[in-house]
Amino acid sequence: MFSNLTDKLESTFKKLRGHGKLSEKNIRDAMREVRQALLEADVNYKVAGSFVKSVEQKAVGAKVLRSIDPGQQVVKVVYDELVQLLGGKAAPLAPFDKQPVIFMICGLQGSGKTTLTGKIALMAKRKKKKPLVVAADTQRPAAVKQLRVLADSISVEHFYVDGKGPEDICKLAVKHAQKNFIDVVIMDTAGRLHIDDELMAELEKIRQLTTPDEILLVADAMTGQDAVNVAREFHERLEVTGVVLSKLDGDARGGAALSIREVTGCPIKLASTGEKLGDLEPFHPDRLASRILGMGDIVSLVEKAQETVDLSEAERLQEKLLKSKFDFEDFLGQVNQLKKMGPLESVLGMVPGLGKQLKGIKFDEREIERMTAIIKSMTVQERRNPGMIDGSRRRRIAAGSGNSVQAVNQLLKQFFAMQKMFGNLGKKKLKGLPGGIMPF
Template sequence: MRRERSDKGALCGNHGLVFETISKGFRAARERLTGKGELSEDVVDAALKDVRLSLLEADVEFRTVKKFLRDVKQRALGEEVQLVAKGKDKKKVRVRPEDHFVQICHEALVDLMGPVDTSLARANKGITGIMMVGLQGSGKTTTTGKLARKLQREGHSVMLVAADVYRPAAIHQLQVLGERLGVPVFAAPGANPVDICRDATEEASIKGVDFVIYDTAGRLTVDDALMAELENIQSSVHPANIFLVIDAMIGQDAVQTAKAFDERLDLTGVILTKLDGDARGGAALSIKATTGKPIKFLGMGEGLDKLDEFRPEGLAGRILGMGDLVGLMNDFQEVVDEEKAAADAEKMLGGGFGMDDFLQQIKTIQSMGSMRDLMDKMPLGSLFGGDIPDEVLEQAADDNELVKIEAMINSMTKKERADPELFLDESARSSVPAHAKLTRRKKRPRKPKAPDQLGPEDFIESRVQRVARGCGHQGEDVVALVSRFMVMRDMFGMLGDLMGGGGMLGKIPGIKQAKQLSAVRKLAKDPDALQALMGGGGGGMPGIPGMPGGAGGLGGGAMPDLASMLGDMGGAGPSPTKRGKDKKKGKDKRKKDRKSRRKNRRK
């Protein structure tokens, strides 16, 4: 049955983040291990019980659950656990049992879901075919459009083929997608799907198209007629890729569906869709283990840009609360103008950041997808030790908050947006606003209030009310927005100072990374700072999801740096081998250059 969505995230049964059901178990296990001296069998068994429950609840196939738990237990107990490891500087570092356990789980999850090569197989010569198969409503047509967009952006020419002749609306849906993307769609209503695919391939070959994507018909259940038709198409056009599109929400059934299709069609891989609407997502863990076929892509929303390459490391990181910085960076690259983002990051860390910049960040964030998905990719667990209260996360992940903030900022004057201190009563201002200097010289107050101590009494009521009336919100909402914005601006200014005088993060050499991390940790320990960043509700006022500022900042020069910083901690970032290779490459190149310079001199 087709399930229509009215808005983003509407299908998210529970309000958790993607994979929240699974994450919950790992969090509980981690908590259980906290404070324990070692990973003894009893302790590991107890922790694995939590994990087991959550995996089953998330609809991970039960044999896969058993296999995974056995694997983790073996890794945890098999070798003598080195709870004292040598750090980079050769100093001994004590590894906490819970961290060691999480690391083991990360490795086991990656092994369970990988390895995955997300590149598309190419035909030896001529056109490369991609055949999309799956049950009705799984997202085949939408994913066909997403793949076409991806290929187009990589510089390939694409043709779409409407091979679902049983549902007339499907042909129209594909034509609409083709029009949006500027991609030709081959359709022949009433004709036989096998003939359609063959004729389309001929036409594509005449036109010299690189990729042809066949959008085939689906059925409510796997049946022989469907399979026979798909087999006929396959033997007629020999596509280099056959992708099974599965709706993540069918849970356990995903495994049976994948098996049934794979037996008849020898799938290249699976594309799991609607993960944005399902807090369980168990199929992501079961499919490779049960069918041997990798998941290649994840559908993370209805938009054509919502197709993520499946990276087991990223997913394992998200599940374990370590985030997925590589995924986050990919999202940023989709929507962000890098130069502008770097300038914004610099501005923000220098403390010079106005409401207009903030609004811009919000718009960028909105174009990246839901807050839930973004927060899921943030390494919140690593940075904040998993101590963020659920309500704070909930509030920060509420997309409506962004809309509200946008309305309030739009209702401010240009001057107010550039200098939010204009909202403050003179005694509360930390600096004399620029415009005031032009009119009459005002005395700088002796002891300005710190932004986190501001209360409604420090605001100019008439200004606040004008903005509130303009956007249909309450005065206290405006006060909360401005206060939190100021706290956040201060925090980022402070962070910038700690990281090297407000300079762009990306320029800071590796040696300063530890300092950055401790700065972030310091912020994390400060409850006010955390509230400002996360939008926690202080004094019952609605919070700003501080994430826009945070994430936006990370999107600039900060992102790669934070990624490598976490890479050093064992998270994302370039692998040591890659770094080693790059170093060697550089050395070889310098040697070659010296040689050719010497040769030229001799000439």
């Protein structure tokens, strides 16, 4: 995510760091580069301009603390401004504290509305609430079906009345919810390729009939400034209560994320980071800012790890990892943990310092499956002492797992390299790395 922008900012700040003293000119030059980087990331030009101006003022005016590298102080000013630009504090969703809480999901066609509807339903379910998804996109029969399939996949009730229009369906859905002790109603509305009046009128009507607690606009982060303009228009007509940035897992340049709050004044509440229904996160301005600056996002990593990893087990693994005692038995456990956490790249990209090293490496899930097969063909003894796996053992393992000897060699080579890398890191700095994260 936003890797180009991150690279540009990193190289700009590198030039600033290590200076004993910074002149105003140093700062101005750096800010020119920052502005350029923002524009290249498709940030709204007004937003980029005022951002840089504000940073410049603060950086030039800042008392230079003797104990800190002035370049790092500028980085901190940029970080703080980024956090502000993204909305300052996290904006929470309406709590699920009445029966029913009503969510209206809107946005252009293809932005990710139906997917988000399913994601919020799953979120509600995980909080032990009873959700109801409502098919209010009746224009395309396929849309109704798509939502039904999603709902079925997570065993959530789906509401649709054949032959009725979206306004009636939503009204009936709320009635149904009131009668049936539903906690959260999520209405998946129709989209268009472009904003048009008819659609807006329909959405206004639904809003009026159901008085939603949240009107969430889904903005496709991949579409840059278009997403920002769309958000502004929806907000003007509907008074959207929150923006959801979707497809943040793709190679969005960052323009939408960085401009949308400032341009619309509407808080970003959620980040959608994949096609799977579990890929939804609360939006945290500070975390995204630190990720954009390439500082890594240790906070979400820890949280994510905590959700899925048994902590005492994680600590034990971290210990082993850093002492180079990590073995193939642990590896198998790790693969299973990682599968629960989501795509490897997204998890590993959050580890400070690792994001860079992993750049360009693609984690192929099939490759992982293959490694797993090879490890499963090892004896327990071999898994615990990979050093003992000699030539004849390699041949046996290869045959047993249906792989070539080269594949086995390759895995062992990677394994030892990794062990070494972590051994070194363990001696140095990665003490804070949450255990249970396997950098393969």
